[in-house]
Amino acid sequence: MLKDITLGQYFPGTTLVHRLDPRTKILMVIVYIVALFLAKSYVSYALMLAFLVTAVAISRIKPRALLKGLKPLLIIIIFTAVLNLFYSGGEPLVSFWVFTITKEGVINAFFLVLRIMMLVMGTFLLTYTTSPIALTDGLESLLKPLKKIRFPVHELSMMMSIALRFIPTLIEETDKIVAAQKARGADFESGNLFRRAKALVPILVPLFVSAFRRADELADAMECRCYHGGQGRTKMKQLHYARGDFAVLLVGALLLAGVIVLCHFGL
Amino acid sequence: MSVSIEVKNLSHTYSVGTPFEHEAIHALNFTVQPGEFLGIIGHTGSGKSTLIQHLNGLLKPTQGDVLLGGQSIWRDKKATREARFRVGLVFQYPEYQLFEETVYKDIAFGPKNMGLDADEVRARVHRAAGFVGVPEALLEVSPFDLSGGQKRRVAIAGVIAMEPEIVIFDEPTAGLDPAGCADILENICAYRRANNATIIMVSHSMDDVAKLADRLLVLRDGAIALSGAPGEVFAQAKCLREIGLEVPQVTQLLLELQSLGVPVDTAAYTTQQALAQLLSLKEGAANA
Ligand SMILES: Nc1ncnc2c1ncn2[C@@H]1O[C@H](COP(=O)(O)OP(=O)(O)OP(=O)(O)O)[C@@H](O)[C@H]1O
Ligand SMILES: [Mg+2]
Numbered sequence: 001m002l003k004d005i006t007l008g009q010y011f012p013g014t015t016l017v018h019r020l021d022p023r024t025k026i027l028m029v030i031v032y033i034v035a036l037f038l039a040k041s042y043v044s045y046a047l048m049l050a051f052l053v054t055a056v057a058i059s060r061i062k063p064r065a066l067l068k069g070l071k072p073l074l075i076i077i078i079f080t081a082v083l084n085l086f087y088s089g090g091e092p093l094v095s096f097w098v099f100t101i102t103k104e105g106v107i108n109a110f111f112l113v114l115r116i117m118m119l120v121m122g123t124f125l126l127t128y129t130t131s132p133i134a135l136t137d138g139l140e141s142l143l144k145p146l147k148k149i150r151f152p153v154h155e156l157s158m159m160m161s162i163a164l165r166f167i168p169t170l171i172e173e174t175d176k177i178v179a180a181q182k183a184r185g186a187d188f189e190s191g192n193l194f195r196r197a198k199a200l201v202p203i204l205v206p207l208f209v210s211a212f213r214r215a216d217e218l219a220d221a222m223e224c225r226c227y228h229g230g231q232g233r234t235k236m237k238q239l240h241y242a243r244g245d246f247a248v249l250l251v252g253a254l255l256l257a258g259v260i261v262l263c264h265f266g267l
Numbered sequence: 268m269s270v271s272i273e274v275k276n277l278s279h280t281y282s283v284g285t286p287f288e289h290e291a292i293h294a295l296n297f298t299v300q301p302g303e304f305l306g307i308i309g310h311t312g313s314g315k316s317t318l319i320q321h322l323n324g325l326l327k328p329t330q331g332d333v334l335l336g337g338q339s340i341w342r343d344k345k346a347t348r349e350a351r352f353r354v355g356l357v358f359q360y361p362e363y364q365l366f367e368e369t370v371y372k373d374i375a376f377g378p379k380n381m382g383l384d385a386d387e388v389r390a391r392v393h394r395a396a397g398f399v400g401v402p403e404a405l406l407e408v409s410p411f412d413l414s415g416g417q418k419r420r421v422a423i424a425g426v427i428a429m430e431p432e433i434v435i436f437d438e439p440t441a442g443l444d445p446a447g448c449a450d451i452l453e454n455i456c457a458y459r460r461a462n463n464a465t466i467i468m469v470s471h472s473m474d475d476v477a478k479l480a481d482r483l484l485v486l487r488d489g490a491i492a493l494s495g496a497p498g499e500v501f502a503q504a505k506c507l508r509e510i511g512l513e514v515p516q517v518t519q520l521l522l523e524l525q526s527l528g529v530p531v532d533t534a535a536y537t538t539q540q541a542l543a544q545l546l547s548l549k550e551g552a553a554n555a
Contacts, residue, residue, distance in 0.1 A: 011286050063287065144462075179325050183356040183381030184425060185348070202376065202459035205366035209411065 007089075009168075010131050022138025024245040029126045031252040034258040036119055044262045045114065052118055053256055054088060054128035059129050069124045077116055085111040091218045132164035141239055154230025162218070167267060170211065179208050269432040269465045270300040270336035272322060272354070277331035279317055291317040292489040294331070299433070299465055306480030306497070307469045314489040315469045316359065319435045321353035321469070352381050353430030359438045361422035365410040370401065370421050375408050377429040395428035398461070399454045414453045416447045423451070427458050434458065435464040440475065448472075452479065477501065477515040477536040485510065501536045517541040 003170050012018070017025075032051070039045050056063060070077070090104030128133070140157035178188070181202045188199050275379055277295040282288050292314040299305050301519040309315050320326040321333055332339050333350075340350040358364065367373035378388040396406060397431060399420040404412070405554045408420055419439075427434060435456065440448035452475060459466050470476050476483060476497065485493040485501045487510045495498050501507070501514045502524055513519070514536070521533045531548065535541045 062286075088368060176358065177364055179320065180358045180361065181376075183323060183358070184326055184364075184384035184428065185351050186376075187348075202364075202366045206364055210363055257457065 005023050009128065011061060011065070012131075013130050014089070014127065015059050015129075016115055017125070018056060019244070020032070020244045020248060021241050023135040023142055023239060024241065024248055025126050026135075026138050026142060028248060028252045029123055029251060032122050033119060033257050036115060036254075038259050038263050039115075040263055041266075044259045045111070045256055047260055047262070048118060052122055055125060056121075059123065063126050065128065066121045070120055073116070073120060077113055080116065081109045081113050084112050113263050121136075133161060136161040136164065137221060137235070137237070137239060152230075154233070158230075165212075166214070170207070171215075173210055174203065174207055177203050198230055269463055270353070271298060271301050271424045271435055273298045273334040273337070274321070275332045276320075277318070277321060277328050277333065278312075279321065279326060280329045281317075283329070290368075292486075295489075295491060296466070297484060297491065297494065299467060301306075302463055302465055304459065304466045304468070304479055304481045305474030306483045307486065308468065308471070308473065308476060308483060308512060309486030309492075313486040315486055317489075318380065318486070319352060319356060319437060319469060322433070323356045324350045324436060325356070326541070336353040341523065352377075352429050352551050353432050355426040355429055355434040357426045357434065357436045357439060359425050361426070362415065362418035364425075365418060365422060367411060368405050370413070371398075373421060374406075374424045374428050377425055381429060383488075385553065386520040391428045391430060394430075398427060398458045399424045403436070416443055418453070419443065419447075419451065430462060431464070433467065435467040437469045438471060438474065440470070441483065448475070455479075473513055477518075485512070498534045498535050502534050504533070512555055520545060 032048075032244070036048055039048050056066065085101055085105045085108075086099050088102055088105040089110045090102040092100045092102050093106065094101050130138075136157045139160070140153055143151070143153045144155070162209075182188075186202055187200060188196065188203075274295050274297050276292065277292060279292050280288060280290045288429055294336065295318065307315050307318070314475055318343070319328065321328055324333070327341070332341065334340070335350055335353060338346065340346055351429050355394045365373050366377065369396045371392055374392045375388050383391070390448075392406070393403075396403070401417070401420050401424060405421075406418070410418060412423065423436075439451050439455065443451065454466070455466060456479065458464060466479075468476065468480070483494065483497055484491060484509070485500060493503055493506060504518065507514055514522070517538055517540070518533060518536050521531045521535055522529050526531055529548070531544055535544055
């Protein structure tokens with residue numbers, strides 16, 4: 001059921017991609033996204049695709065798991081594709097009634113869909129191969145300079161790690177509540193939109209009640225262990241860049257440079 | 268009168284096709300007779316909760332089938348929905364499913380979903396509240412203002428208000444004080460007597476199942492390790508301990524006595540049986 005939503009799920013492993021410093025991976029994703037938006041041509045897309053495929057292959061994440069992550073976005077993807085298909089000017093291919101499909105439209109739609117898919121798969125590769133704790137640690141470390149302007153970096157990352165930590169718990173909880181209400185004959189699958197929305201009440205109320213209960217308990221537990229914010233707090237696992245990280249970052253820089261150069265030559 | 272429920276070659280695998288794929292139960296076969304009280308015991312993670320969620324069609328078997336009164340509950344959509352009402356399932360910590368503004372409305376949720384008319388719903392809510400000992404005065408308060416034990420009763424009432432022929436309880440007494448446990452178990456028996464219902468109860472307390480069950484099913488890693496009358500199952504103390512389970516306290520006592528050379532029959536599993544034995548021993552000693 002809900003468990004099958006793979007958003008933000010971590011698949012443990014020991015591959016090179018898994019072992020990279022989380023900061024490296026975050027930086028790589030940023031580089032990758034920027035490059036993806038700069039890429040304009042078949043050649044640059046091919047380059048990006050090659051990078052993504054290599055990364056996925058090294059990580060040993062099953063492509064099927066990555067594709068499954070796309071499922072919730074299917075509507076958005078189809079919507080953008082259709083929009084681009086019909087509303088790009090240029091040389092008409094086919095036309096019926098008020099719609100015209102142009103060659104540019106087809107190309108635009110194709111690249112847009114490809115871009116969204118690559119974007120999502122690239123970021124998912126990050127969350128699939130990095131534990132939530134490592135991810136927030138990396139983010140906290142990368143954002144550290146912002147502390148100078150009194151930005152609450154530690155608090156933010158603590159909030160993030162708590163939120164991430166509780167996503168699976170809440171999903172599990174939701175599954176249980178759904179099952180319990182179904183056992184009392186609740187019907188979530190039939191009826192019009194209004195009825196379906198109303199059918200959510202028996203799920204949402206217990207879910208919120210338990211979320212607040214959990215929040216209270218967690219706050220108590222943290223206070224009992226003398227948590228008082230980021231001041232003077234040390235880390236059990238210090239982050240260290242290793243040789244592999246520098247190599248990967250170099251690849252990232254080359255990728256970005258390559259795409260920029262290609263873009264410059266109009267390729 | 269109740270119906271029989273039959274589990275045929277039932278297997279369930281979670282998260283098929285992901286790295287988390289896991290077979291929780293494997294090729295289970297058993298039948299629960301009408302009116303029987305079946306106890307299910309097993310170590311944490313042995314698949315008890317997974318198994319019982321198949322009995323009312325909440326989980327779809329990866330393999331095998333569940334028959335209610337001889338007919339598959341999966342033969343069509345209507346049959347599956349009907350199974351939800353005929354087989355009531357009280358989850359572990361059921362109090363976390365309460366959501367309505369008042370206790371009355373929460374208990375009425377199930378009967379209303381059955382499409383019963385208002386009078387029948389009212390009658391059933393009052394009957395169910397009676398079984399679990401929720402006083403009338405509490406029916407109009409918010410379920411969130413109740414104590415843990417009271418919430419548990421209300422949640423149980425929410426299921427038995429549907430008046431199912433078969434009721435399944437997943438550790439109904441977890442986290443309650445001894446008096447609360449005894450009350451809930453008594454409520455369950457009262458419902459069973461009044462409706463001739465079949466009861467299936469998952470429990471970690473050997474003493475509880477020893478006292479109540481007609482038959483026991485012992486699960487180990489998703490398969491049936493032992494099954495039979497409590498006396499038969501508890502006679503296999505060695506096998507149970509291997510699985511990580513215990514025998515009832517009185518049986519433990521008798522086993523200890525036996526190992527000290529006292530001639531006792533260790534098949535006894537209730538306090539009464541043990542008491543009878545010890546008394547006859549005492550008489551024997553006095554006569555000698
Ligand atoms: N929704 C789920 N998704 C994936 N795996 C699950 C799910 N629910 C249970 N499992 C796994 O299936 C196995 C059996 O779980 P189940 O909840 O049936 O055990 P149990 O016997 O009820 O244990 P307990 O006594 O702790 O309640 C466990 O290994 C568990 O990790
Ligand atoms: Mg369980």
